[in-house]
Amino acid sequence: MVVSSQALLRHFGFCRWGPTRWVQLAGPLKLRTGNPVSWTTVRLVTTVTLEPAGRCRWDEPVRIAVRGLAPGQPVTLRASLRDEKGALFRAHARYCADAAGLLALERAPALGGSFAGLEPMGLFWALEPEKPLLRLVKRDVQTPFAVELEVLDGHEPGTQRLLGRAVHERDFLAPGVRREPVRAGRVRATLFLPPEPGPFPGIVDILGAGGGLLEYRASLLAGKGFAVMALAYYNYEDLPKSLENLHLEYFEEAVNYLLNHPQVKGPGVGLLGISKGGELCLSMASFLKGITAAVIINGSVACVGGNLHYKGEILPPVGFNQNRIKMTKDGFVDIVEILNCPLEGPDQKSFIPVERAECPFLFLVGQDDHNWKSEFYANEASKRLQAHGKAKPQVICYPGTGHYIEPPYFPLCPASLHTLVGVPVIWGGEPRAHARAQVDAWQQLQTFFHKHLGGDKGPSCDLLC
Numbered sequence: 001m002v003v004s005s006q007a008l009l010r011h012f013g014f015c016r017w018g019p020t021r022w023v024q025l026a027g028p029l030k031l032r033t034g035n036p037v038s039w040t041t042v043r044l045v046t047t048v049t050l051e052p053a054g055r056c057r058w059d060e061p062v063r064i065a066v067r068g069l070a071p072g073q074p075v076t077l078r079a080s081l082r083d084e085k086g087a088l089f090r091a092h093a094r095y096c097a098d099a100a101g102l103l104a105l106e107r108a109p110a111l112g113g114s115f116a117g118l119e120p121m122g123l124f125w126a127l128e129p130e131k132p133l134l135r136l137v138k139r140d141v142q143t144p145f146a147v148e149l150e151v152l153d154g155h156e157p158g159t160q161r162l163l164g165r166a167v168h169e170r171d172f173l174a175p176g177v178r179r180e181p182v183r184a185g186r187v188r189a190t191l192f193l194p195p196e197p198g199p200f201p202g203i204v205d206i207l208g209a210g211g212g213l214l215e216y217r218a219s220l221l222a223g224k225g226f227a228v229m230a231l232a233y234y235n236y237e238d239l240p241k242s243l244e245n246l247h248l249e250y251f252e253e254a255v256n257y258l259l260n261h262p263q264v265k266g267p268g269v270g271l272l273g274i275s276k277g278g279e280l281c282l283s284m285a286s287f288l289k290g291i292t293a294a295v296i297i298n299g300s301v302a303c304v305g306g307n308l309h310y311k312g313e314i315l316p317p318v319g320f321n322q323n324r325i326k327m328t329k330d331g332f333v334d335i336v337e338i339l340n341c342p343l344e345g346p347d348q349k350s351f352i353p354v355e356r357a358e359c360p361f362l363f364l365v366g367q368d369d370h371n372w373k374s375e376f377y378a379n380e381a382s383k384r385l386q387a388h389g390k391a392k393p394q395v396i397c398y399p400g401t402g403h404y405i406e407p408p409y410f411p412l413c414p415a416s417l418h419t420l421v422g423v424p425v426i427w428g429g430e431p432r433a434h435a436r437a438q439v440d441a442w443q444q445l446q447t448f449f450h451k452h453l454g455g456d457k458g459p460s461c462d463l464l465c
Contacts, residue, residue, distance in 0.1 A: 046151060046164040055144060055169045059220050059407045059442060061121055062168065065104045066151050069097035069163075076113070076152040076160060077105075079123035084139045089127040089411065091115075094155045111155075115432065123149070125435035127411040133424050135404070135413035138216035142179070144171035172216050174223030179215075182229065187254045188239055189231045190215050191261070192222030199265035200227040201453030202258045204251075204284075208275030209243065209305065209419050211235025220407050221272075224446055226453075227264045228272075229254065233280070243276070243420070248310035251280065252288050259290050268292030268359070270449050273299060275371065275403065282381070283308055283315070285357040293452035294357075295445045297364045297405050301377040301384075302342035302350040305420055318342050318350035332415045333425045336370045343380065354381050361385070361393035362448045364441045366401035370428035371418075374403070396444060398437035402429025408439045 051063040069075060078092040093110035097103045106120040114126035124147070127136065138145065147168045152160035173179065176195025182188070190213065194200055203226050205218040211234050218230035231254050234240045258269050271294040273281030278299020285294040287310050303315040324337040340347045363378035378395050386392050398405070404413055404427055412434040418425040 048149060048151060048164045048166040050149075050166060050168055055171050057174060057220060057223060058138070058145065058170045058172055058216070058409060060170075061409075062170075063104070063106055063120065064123070064149065065102065066097070066164065067102055069101040069103060071097065071099045071101050073097045073101065073153075074155045075103065075163065076155055076157075077123060078150045078152060079127065079147055080150075081127065081145050081147045083136060083145075084143075087134050088130040089134075089136055090130060091123050091126040091128065091411075093119075093122060093126075117432075119432070121409055121435070124409040125411050125438075126431055133416045135416045136411055137214065138172055139214070141172035141215045141219040144169040146170075172219045177219065177222050179219070182257065184257050185253055186239075186250055187231070187257055188213065188237050189229050189254060189257075190218065191227065191229045191258075192219050193227050193263050194222055194225050196225070198227070198263035200225060200263060201449065202227045202261070202264035202269040203229070203449060203453070204254060204258060204269060204271050204281075205230050206233065206271070206273040206277030206280055208277050211419065217272075217407055221446075226270075226449065227258070227261070229258050243306040245307050245309060246280075248283060248287055248308065251284050255284070255288060255290050265454070266290075268453075270294065270453050272445065272449075273297065274405065275299065276304065279304060279352070282352050282354060282357075283310075285359050285361070286353050287313075287356065291357070291359045293359050293362075293449060295362045295364065295448060296378070296381075297441070297445075298366055298369050298371065298374040298403050299363075299377065300339075300372055300374075301352055301354065301381045302339070302347070303352065304339065304350075304372075315352065316349055318347045328426055330415075333418075333421065333423050334370055335418070335421060335425050336372060336428075339372055351384075352381075354384050355388035355390060357385070357390070360391060360448075360452055362445065363393060363395040364405055364444065365395060365397045366403060366405055366429060366434075366437065367397050367399050368401055368428035368430070369403045370426045371403040394448070396441070398433070398441070400430040400433025401437040402434055403427040404429075405434075405441050406438055408442050409435070410438065 046068040049065040074096050076094050080090045082088050091114040093113035095103050095108050109118045110116050115122040149166040151164040153163050154160050178193040180191040182191050205228050207214050213232035213236050215230040218228040222228045258264050268290045271281035274297035278296040281294050285291045302318040306317055308315040319340040320338045326334040342351045365375045365378050382393050412429050412431045415424050415426045
């Protein structure tokens with residue numbers, strides 16, 4: 001049968017070791033049904049080489065080279081993928097082959113396009129949605145993203161001839177990683193376990209205010225030697241439908257489930273949270289037992305969006321003033337100033353009592369975060385901890401970095417719909433700086449957890465930006 005390029009993206013698989021070469025086809029690609037997929041034998045013209053060949057994890061770099069070009073030949077490389085909802089994301093860059101007709105992205109600077117300069121992974125982190133205000137999110141970690149790479153002759157759009165094509169699958173489950181849905185008591189989660197014999201250091205992973213259950217960060221982190229629980233906390237199955245009232249007893253139940261799991265070694269677990277999830281992890285570390293380390297990514301030091309309850313205590317949400325909302329020149333909302341200062345007046349009651357925490361902290365901060373003042377919050381948490389005789393936390397600040405600090409190579413989302421605000425807001429960040437921050441932050445949090453949770457040595461892979 002003759003399949004469309006969209007079907008090709010869904011069905012292509014890689015199974016060979018070593019560099020894989022993909023080429024322009026003389027005619028439509030003819031595939032036979034069954035598994036594995038077969039293709040017709042064709043004449044090699046321009047080859048696109050990917051190393052490592054076959055599938056790799058989303059957070060791993062890939063080396064891209066194009067061979068068979070003329071010396072100095074100008075070409076355009078184009079990358080595209082569709083998410084599970086069919087949304088299209090694209091990036092492109094212009095290059096020139098070297099004197100031998102070779103184009104190696106790890107040595108050749110891009111001359112323009114979605115980015116410029118020496119950026120070996122730029123075609124991934126510079127992906128932009130065809131329709132604005134969309135964020136690239138992996139909803140099903142059991143299937144890969146298929147990235148189509150195309151080589152086009154010349155630099156002028158509209159007149160370029162296709163020279164070669166590759167389909168590169170990037171998945172979210174390392175070989176042997178086990179995925180276990182958790183429905184225990186009130187806990188709604190998914191646990192990911194590494195393939196090696198356990199027990200493993202355990203981590204509870206909590207994302208932001210979007211709700212539901214997203215697993216992509218937990219599944220990737222499990223491939224690094226951790227038992228990671230992706231924890232839902234609202235707007236999922238029978239969990240609360242809003243953030244109006246959250247109870248730490250629910251999160252305590254999740255921590256205890258992880259601690260009692262036979263594949264998790266104690267004496268405590270780690271916490272990893274971003275945005276609202278970071279705020280919740282800060283609260284968990286402050287109120288709950290059994291927490292050995294916590295990584296807070298652009299989290300608030302005050303309760304936001306609703307009341308937080310625990311054993312008769314209530315942290316009220318910090319106040320806000322809609323008059324402090326600003327509009328950007330592009331017509332988007334900027335909410336960075338909307339929240340009241342938790343150091344003043346009645347809003348002091350919203351400040352999370354971090355001085356009660358017994359674990360070390362790592363704060364990862366985007367200095368251009370426009371969701372809220374993450375750098376200010378991290379510094380105030382540090383001051384409060386030290387004022388009460390606790391160890392100074394590690395705070396790493398990233399210039400030019402926005403709110404969503406994701407695993408490596410996820411593209412920057414400059415603006416999208418804010419679940420709580422109800423309108424599109426800007427998140428901040430500059431694409432290149434944000435991409436570099438994500439690579440470093442991913443390594444930093446792994447090193448931190450390996451150190452404090454008693455795991456094996458930290459990551460040693462050489463990640464490319």
